Amino acid sequence: MTAAAEPLLQATALRKSYGRTPALDGADLTVRAGEVVAVMGPSGSGKSTLLHCLAGIVQADSGRVCYRGRDLTAMSDAERSALRRTDFGFVFQFGQLVPELTCLENVAMPARLAGTRRRAAEAQAAEWLARLEVGEIAGKRPGEVSGGQGQRVAVARALVGSPRVVFADEPTGALDSLNGERVMRLLTDAAHDTGAAVVLVTHEPRVAAYSDREIVVRDGKSRDLEQVS
Amino acid sequence: MSIGHTLLGLLESGPRHGYDLKRAFDERFGHDRPLAYGQVYSTMARLLKNGLVEVDGIEPGGGPERKRYAITDAGITDVDAWLRQPEKPEPYLQTTLYTKVVLALLTGRPAADLLDTQRAEHLRLMRELTRRKKSGDLADQLICDHALFHLEADLRWLELTAARLDQLAKAVTS
Numbered sequence A: 001m002t003a004a005a006e007p008l009l010q011a012t013a014l015r016k017s018y019g020r021t022p023a024l025d026g027a028d029l030t031v032r033a034g035e036v037v038a039v040m041g042p043s044g045s046g047k048s049t050l051l052h053c054l055a056g057i058v059q060a061d062s063g064r065v066c067y068r069g070r071d072l073t074a075m076s077d078a079e080r081s082a083l084r085r086t087d088f089g090f091v092f093q094f095g096q097l098v099p100e101l102t103c104l105e106n107v108a109m110p111a112r113l114a115g116t117r118r119r120a121a122e123a124q125a126a127e128w129l130a131r132l133e134v135g136e137i138a139g140k141r142p143g144e145v146s147g148g149q150g151q152r153v154a155v156a157r158a159l160v161g162s163p164r165v166v167f168a169d170e171p172t173g174a175l176d177s178l179n180g181e182r183v184m185r186l187l188t189d190a191a192h193d194t195g196a197a198v199v200l201v202t203h204e205p206r207v208a209a210y211s212d213r214e215i216v217v218r219d220g221k222s223r224d225l226e227q228v229s
Numbered sequence B: 001m002s003i004g005h006t007l008l009g010l011l012e013s014g015p016r017h018g019y020d021l022k023r024a025f026d027e028r029f030g031h032d033r034p035l036a037y038g039q040v041y042s043t044m045a046r047l048l049k050n051g052l053v054e055v056d057g058i059e060p061g062g063g064p065e066r067k068r069y070a071i072t073d074a075g076i077t078d079v080d081a082w083l084r085q086p087e088k089p090e091p092y093l094q095t096t097l098y099t100k101v102v103l104a105l106l107t108g109r110p111a112a113d114l115l116d117t118q119r120a121e122h123l124r125l126m127r128e129l130t131r132r133k134k135s136g137d138l139a140d141q142l143i144c145d146h147a148l149f150h151l152e153a154d155l156r157w158l159e160l161t162a163a164r165l166d167q168l169a170k171a172v173t174s
């Protein structure tokens, strides 16, 4: 953990409503390089919205998101999507793998989109699949593998481009305890080895225990537990 | 659970006789284990000696049951410190945590902060166990997992209680 490091990503006073429904009501979050931050809180409290705003997927109504000194909210859509491709990785609960592609092709895709040639991209992908202990399913399609294997493929895909930040929204939500633990361990170890920070949304305290610190979101407001006691 | 602190907290709303204190305690916290009179009087004697309560009045007749106790400023500070201090995380804490939350609500202290402080303490231990698990052998892992599941159950209770705090506040102060 690098407690004293400069913030890599910093959200301040984020507000976001969907129609009349307030999703964020002045949320803050700071992520430093290489740390794992867990975002917890009740269902509907705004965790996913916060993650989406941080990642530049959703634009907040007000507030700022700074990534390495640049204001994400002031960028063009094209700049933001370029940034997501080069600097961010994503793991969701499910539905993130392209069903028509093999697991290997899925993992190779971010590299392909970034302009890496097919052979090189697939070699990298194979390496990551092996590292996540699912090398043997490279040729299968997502529909032909178990939930736990699929999540490891998703983690491999999130990490293959060496992102600085991995956003994970309930990455173990559909897995049993043992597989959830395996995925968390592989995710945090790999992030640690590559120096990537992880923003981890989870309901499960045992999953949050893989983090370096926690933020609790309630009614769209964030609370840093380190500052409570 | 600390009976002394609990009795002190109950005194914050006003002076009471020993038998009255026992009744208030049993009503709120003594569901499966009512206090014995002897325990109330020995506890009050200790609190008196430590200056945390004082005798506010004595009914004629003598004997400990005639004394009416009032909390002192030192007593209030003591309750405050107890409520702020998170409990050492361990399985089966629920009665102490429940008592603290109810006392905080009864005495107008920030119960949500108490829950968050406890939550942070629990997560700290869970992180430590998770780290230990990573470097340990299978036996270590199983032992740590057992503790982790119990702590997780506590934490879920803390979460649920935080979500129902307004409701609980109404119930205890009505």
Ligand SMILES: Nc1ncnc2c1ncn2[C@@H]1O[C@H](COP(=O)(O)OP(=O)(O)OP(=O)(O)O)[C@@H](O)[C@H]1O
Binding pocket: A018, A021, A022, A023, A041, A042, A043, A044, A045, A046, A047, A048, A049, A050
């Ligand atoms: N695309 C959307 N359109 C309309 N309302 C939305 C949308 N996304 C979120 N909301 C609303 O915003 C609030 C916060 O939702 P969000 O998904 O951020 O919560 P969450 O904390 O991630 O919940 P969960 O734990 O159930 O995933 C909720 O009231 C939700 O209904």
Ligand SMILES: [Mg+2]
Binding pocket: A047, A048, A049, A169
């Ligand atoms: Mg969500």
